[in-house]
Amino acid sequence: xKHTSRDIRTANxxxxxxxxxxxxxxxxxxxxxxxxxxxxTVATLVGExxxxxxxxEVGFEDSAGGRPRGLVAVNASGGALIGVDIAETYVHVxxxxxALNVLARAEEDMRxxxxxxxxxxGQVAAAVGAVVAQAxxxxxxxxxxxxxxxxxxxxxxxxxxxxxxxxxxxxxxxxLLAEHIAYPLHLDNPLRACAVAEQWFGAARGRxxxxxxxxxxxxxxxxxxxxxxHRGVSNSAGEWGHTTLxxxxxxxxxxxxxxxxxxxxxxxxxxxxxxxxxxxxxLHPEDQTATVGALARGLADGDPVxxxxxxxxxxxxxxxxxxxxxxxxxxxxxxxxWVARKLGEPLxxxxxxxxxxxxxxxxxxxxxxxxxxxxxxxxxLGAATFALEGALRSVGLRNGGRPGRTVPASR
Amino acid sequence: xKHTSRDIRTANxxxxxxxxxxxxxxxxxxxxxxxxxxxxTVATLVGExxxxxxxxEVGFEDSAGGRPRGLVAVNASGGALIGVDIAETYVHVxxxxxALNVLARAEEDMRxxxxxxxxxxGQVAAAVGAVVAQAxxxxxxxxxxxxxxxxxxxxxxxxxxxxxxxxxxxxxxxxLLAEHIAYPLHLDNPLRACAVAEQWFGAARGRxxxxxxxxxxxxxxxxxxxxxxHRGVSNSAGEWGHTTLxxxxxxxxxxxxxxxxxxxxxxxxxxxxxxxxxxxxxLHPEDQTATVGALARGLADGDPVxxxxxxxxxxxxxxxxxxxxxxxxxxxxxxxxWVARKLGEPLxxxxxxxxxxxxxxxxxxxxxxxxxxxxxxxxxLGAATFALEGALRSVGLRNGGRPGRTVPASR
Ligand SMILES: [Zn+2]
Ligand SMILES: [Zn+2]
Numbered sequence: 001x002k003h004t005s006r007d008i009r010t011a012n013x014x015x016x017x018x019x020x021x022x023x024x025x026x027x028x029x030x031x032x033x034x035x036x037x038x039x040x041t042v043a044t045l046v047g048e049x050x051x052x053x054x055x056x057e058v059g060f061e062d063s064a065g066g067r068p069r070g071l072v073a074v075n076a077s078g079g080a081l082i083g084v085d086i087a088e089t090y091v092h093v094x095x096x097x098x099a100l101n102v103l104a105r106a107e108e109d110m111r112x113x114x115x116x117x118x119x120x121x122g123q124v125a126a127a128v129g130a131v132v133a134q135a136x137x138x139x140x141x142x143x144x145x146x147x148x149x150x151x152x153x154x155x156x157x158x159x160x161x162x163x164x165x166x167x168x169x170x171x172x173x174x175x176l177l178a179e180h181i182a183y184p185l186h187l188d189n190p191l192r193a194c195a196v197a198e199q200w201f202g203a204a205r206g207r208x209x210x211x212x213x214x215x216x217x218x219x220x221x222x223x224x225x226x227x228x229x230h231r232g233v234s235n236s237a238g239e240w241g242h243t244t245l246x247x248x249x250x251x252x253x254x255x256x257x258x259x260x261x262x263x264x265x266x267x268x269x270x271x272x273x274x275x276x277x278x279x280x281x282x283l284h285p286e287d288q289t290a291t292v293g294a295l296a297r298g299l300a301d302g303d304p305v306x307x308x309x310x311x312x313x314x315x316x317x318x319x320x321x322x323x324x325x326x327x328x329x330x331x332x333x334x335x336x337x338w339v340a341r342k343l344g345e346p347l348x349x350x351x352x353x354x355x356x357x358x359x360x361x362x363x364x365x366x367x368x369x370x371x372x373x374x375x376x377x378x379x380x381l382g383a384a385t386f387a388l389e390g391a392l393r394s395v396g397l398r399n400g401g402r403p404g405r406t407v408p409a410s411r
Numbered sequence: 412x413k414h415t416s417r418d419i420r421t422a423n424x425x426x427x428x429x430x431x432x433x434x435x436x437x438x439x440x441x442x443x444x445x446x447x448x449x450x451x452t453v454a455t456l457v458g459e460x461x462x463x464x465x466x467x468e469v470g471f472e473d474s475a476g477g478r479p480r481g482l483v484a485v486n487a488s489g490g491a492l493i494g495v496d497i498a499e500t501y502v503h504v505x506x507x508x509x510a511l512n513v514l515a516r517a518e519e520d521m522r523x524x525x526x527x528x529x530x531x532x533g534q535v536a537a538a539v540g541a542v543v544a545q546a547x548x549x550x551x552x553x554x555x556x557x558x559x560x561x562x563x564x565x566x567x568x569x570x571x572x573x574x575x576x577x578x579x580x581x582x583x584x585x586x587l588l589a590e591h592i593a594y595p596l597h598l599d600n601p602l603r604a605c606a607v608a609e610q611w612f613g614a615a616r617g618r619x620x621x622x623x624x625x626x627x628x629x630x631x632x633x634x635x636x637x638x639x640x641h642r643g644v645s646n647s648a649g650e651w652g653h654t655t656l657x658x659x660x661x662x663x664x665x666x667x668x669x670x671x672x673x674x675x676x677x678x679x680x681x682x683x684x685x686x687x688x689x690x691x692x693x694l695h696p697e698d699q700t701a702t703v704g705a706l707a708r709g710l711a712d713g714d715p716v717x718x719x720x721x722x723x724x725x726x727x728x729x730x731x732x733x734x735x736x737x738x739x740x741x742x743x744x745x746x747x748x749w750v751a752r753k754l755g756e757p758l759x760x761x762x763x764x765x766x767x768x769x770x771x772x773x774x775x776x777x778x779x780x781x782x783x784x785x786x787x788x789x790x791x792l793g794a795a796t797f798a799l800e801g802a803l804r805s806v807g808l809r810n811g812g813r814p815g816r817t818v819p820a821s822r
Contacts, residue, residue: 152773161773208644221738226637232740233619234777242771243734247657247669247727256733256769258658316658322667323654327632327738329643358667360653362563362572366645 010393012037016045017054017074017392018385021100022200024073025058046072052395053078054098074099080137081387082145082183083380084124085190087338088165088217089266089289091120093127094380095135095142098388100201102376104134112286117160117171125180143391144184146383148193149173150218152236158187164242164253165218186383186390190214191238192229193382194336194372195222200385202374208331211324212372213240215317216337217266217288221324241265245320263316266292266339273309280305289338296342310343311350318354325359325367336372337379344371421804423448427456428465428485428803429796432511433611435484436469457483463806464489465509485510491548492798493556493594494791495535496601498749499576499628500677500700502531504538505791506546506553509799511612513787515545523697528582536591554802555595557794559604560584561629563647569598575653575664576629597794597801601625602649603640604793605747605783606633611796613785619742622735623783624651626728627748628677628699632735652676656731674727677703677750684720691716700749707753721754722761729765736770736778747783748790755782 015035020026023034028046032039049055049072056075060068076099085092088110095104106127110120124147132139151163158174174185195204195212204210204224212222221240223230230237241261242254249258250271262268266288273283273291282298282305284290298306321333333355335348352369359367372378426446431437439457443450460466460483467486471479487510496503499521506515517538521531535558543550562574569585585596606623609615615623615635623633632651634641641648652672653665660669661682673679677699684694684702693709693716695701709717732744744766746759763780770778783789 152771162771209641223739225641226639228637230620230636230739232774232777233742234740234773236771236774236777237738237740239737239740239771239774242737244656244730244769245658247660247730249658254771319655319658323734324738326650326653327648327735328634328641329645329648329650331644358655360563360573360647360650360665362645363643363647363650366643366647 012041013045013048014389014392016042017049017388018200020049020055020072021074021098022205024099025071026073027061027063027069027071029063029069076101079143079391080132080135080141081143081384081391082128082131083193083377083382083384083387084128084145084147085193085377085379085383086120086124086147086149087190087379088115088150091123091127092377092380093124093131094377094384095131095137096381096384100381100384102380103137104131106130106134115166117168117173117176121173121176121180124177128181128183139182142183144186144387145177145181146186146188146193146386146390147173147177148188148190148379148383150190152234152239153187153189155187155235158185160187167253184387184390184394186386188235188383188386189220190216190337190379190382191220191222192231193222193379193386195224195229195382196385197374197378197382198222198334198336198372199224201381202372202378203334203370204332209328210332210334211321211328211330212334212336213317213321213324213340214337215264215335215339219261219265219337223328225328240320240324243320243323245316245323260316260320264313264320268316269295269309269313269339272312273305276309276312277305282306282309292339292342296344299343299346310347314347314350315354317347318351318356319358321351321369322355322358322364325355325363329363330367333367333369334372335370336374340371423452424456424459425800425803427453428460428799429611431460431466431483432485432509433616435510436472436482437484438472438474438480438482440474440480487512490554490802491543491546491552492554492795492802493539493542494604494788494793494795494798495539495556495558496604496788496790496794497531497535497558497560498601498790499526499561502534502538503788503791504535504542505788505795506542506548507792507795511792511795514548515542517541517545526577528579528584528587532584532587532591535588539592539594550593553594555597555798556588556592557597557599557604557797557801558584558588559599559601559790559794561601563645563650564598564600566598566646569596571598578664595798595801595805597797599646599794599797600631601627601748601790601793602631602633603642604633604790604797606635606640606793607796608785608789608793609633609745609747609783610635612792613783613789614745614781615743620739621743621745622732622739622741623745623747624728624732624735624751625748626675626746626750630672630676630748634739636739636741651731651735654731654734656727656734671727671731675724675731679727680706680720680724680750683723684716687720687723688716693717693720703750703753707755710754710757721758725758725761726765728758729762729767730769732762732780733766733769733775736766736774740774741778744778744780745783746781747785751782 032042058073076097081096093106152161160171160173198204210224219241242259246258250262252259282294443453469484487508492507504517563572571582571584615621621635630652657669661673663670693705
């Protein structure tokens with residue numbers, strides 16, 4: 001609960017940089033207003049970021065009746081960040097400038113069965129090398145690599161503690177990656193990456209408590225509560241996919257029965273389809289991506305089986321989201337990840353209706369449910385912000401870790 | 412998200428007083444360490460509380476090698492607070508001194524059917540009058556009355572928006588009470604009252620993220636996250652009782668099916684018993700309190716039906732708590748309210764085992780599950796703290812609302 005002055009200084013510096021990245025150019029006065037920090041504190045932090053060449057002075061704006069205000073903007077070319085999204089069916093790697101624009105991208109499919117740690121590490125290392133080469137930048141400009149891997153991760157040790165879909169247990173992922181990648185590495189999971197991406201650049205910008213529901217092979221919920229990420233005591237909060245929705249229902253690889261994920265993860269959707277129509281040509285056994293793609297096309301064509309499967313799936317998603325609405329009373333629920341992107345508006349409409357049926361009236365009325373508006377892979381984007389956060393922390397270390405002024409955050 | 416300097420000053424004053432109440436006597440230095448505020452800020456706030464006669468100077472302690480430190484303690488007789496717990500089956504009213512010691516208590520049963528707003532208001536008003544008379548204090552010393560009522564409440568307007576067990580809709584409860592009670596009134600619900608009581612005086616003291624699971628006629632979860640109460644966007648967070656555990660299961664008065672409450676609220680437990688053994692002498696139809704009491708005695712006597720019913724109920728409670736553990740990854744789960752108190756350790760043991768079966772291994776290992784250690788009614792205690800918080804806020808108002816120094820909280 002308590003923070004050292006170092007933590008607080010790093011957090012405030014990160015907060016100021018985040019607002020500059022989201023809204024360039026901006027003034028110190030505007031940053032003070034939006035962060036709740038004092039103008040003097042903001043001026044100090046802006047000075048540090050200028051010194052680090054992460055931002056630049058870009059002129060002045062008139063202020064009504066006062067002195068012209070100095071404007072600062074992110075220095076896009078001041079460094080590069082890499083975001084890695086290791087999913088069950090693919091690896092995406094994106095290289096960003098400091099304004100979080102994508103400069104280069106590498107995507108590789110992961111074939112079923114090719115998910116041993118060494119295989120995944122090899123794919124990631126090759127893709128990271130590829131995006132650096134493709135962007136044509138010097139390696140020294142890469143400030144860090146954020147790596148997202150499904151399941152429970154220990155950020156401090158870089159260990160992937162438990163990835164249920166692959167049966168990974170205590171894989172020292174960052175240690176293995178460090179044998180191939182020379183940049184600073186930072187580990188977290190897609191729930192938190194997506195939540196941060198929505199807070200910075202997506203639907204949650206400027207909004208209150210938000211739940212980002214990830215619908216992919218696995219499913220989960222990133223919790224943006226009280227202005228920050230809710231991580232829980234061991235960084236494993238958000239395992240909505242493994243909450244029981246149907247007591248004694250479908251068996252789940254986590255050992256429980258009736259977990260949300262067994263009905264609404266991509267393999268669960270395939271099972272919903274198989275139960276409805278085992279001979280359906282929409283079904284591509286062993287290929288989640290193709291099956292969800294076929295369902296999306298079927299929806300567009302008005303195929304009754306596709307419509308029925310999506311409605312059935314939306315009923316489970318809706319009941320599960322109603323649980324989040326009743327428990328957390330969020331202002332916003334965002335549907336993210338590849339299944340949500342592929343099934344899009346038709347899924348959203350069915351989900352909204354199902355949440356309405358299951359949730360209490362008042363919290364339902366207080367909650368907006370939307371699709372993620374982020375056009376690129378939000379997991380890569382979020383992972384890159386973790387690398388940026390790490391870079392700002394290590395900057396403090398390189399300066400010798402001198403105790404900074406205590407700069408309490410306003411909440 | 413942003414707070415005015417008034418809000419922050421009130422919050423810091425409240426935080427300092429809370430620590431003095433929990434740990435008297437204490438020094439300004441210790442308060443600075445425990446709150447994360449600067450020593451200068453603490454000194455200012457302590458000065459204000461001394462001026463309000465809510466605390467007093469009580470001497471000095473030696474500090475190793477330094478000047479003796481001045482000690483302050485709560486001035487127990489500096490005022491009185493009243494906490495009101497309106498439950499489905501009873502009304503409890505307690506009068507506290509400023510150290511939150513109970514000075515007087517009134518308890519009344521509420522008979523089934525006698526829960527129209529006017530009836531409840533009459534009972535509460537009579538009980539409040541009774542505790543003031545019983546304590547023999549002047550009315551002027553009562554700083555406020557905190558009122559807890561089940562369901563969703565609007566704190567700003569004092570309206571009980573929705574109490575599902577009584578089918579109350581938009582009852583202007585504080586307005587009705589104000590016709591009989593002259594003290595300042597503050598409304599909230601038992602989930603939040605119990606959570607605050609555990610944070611101040613119970614199992615959550617000095618602990619991180621905590622979920623307080625209330626097991627009574629209705630059930631719900633008070634969420635103490637990030638050092639504060641998580642209320643949600645419309646103050647209705649915590650409706651764990653109305654999360655779906657058994658899709659298409661038992662009908663619930665909220666309109667949904669398979670809600671946790673339909674299996675583990677006191678009426679749900681009666682139904683579990685009836686399904687297991689319709690003729691059981693443990694069953695007191697129409698009387699929840701008597702039935703749960705009979706089950707508790709049956710457990711003590713090793714009655715196999717009582718053991719089976721409690722095990723069955725614990726399975727539902729455990730699966731529901733596993734959902735909280737997986738989703739929120741709390742450090743602590745506290746079982747509170749009258750059903751938990753009556754069924755005690757035997758229920759706790761069964762619940763722990765059921766949570767273990769349903770939760771993911773790592774978050775389960777990171778979570779402690781305990782019974783509330785608070786010997787009195789935690790809802791009255793929590794409600795009294797809401798009255799104290801309100802009194803500190805209105806003190807600022809009486810002083811003319813002059814803008815105070817900005818005193819940012821450290822989180
Ligand atoms: Zn599971
Ligand atoms: Zn319900």
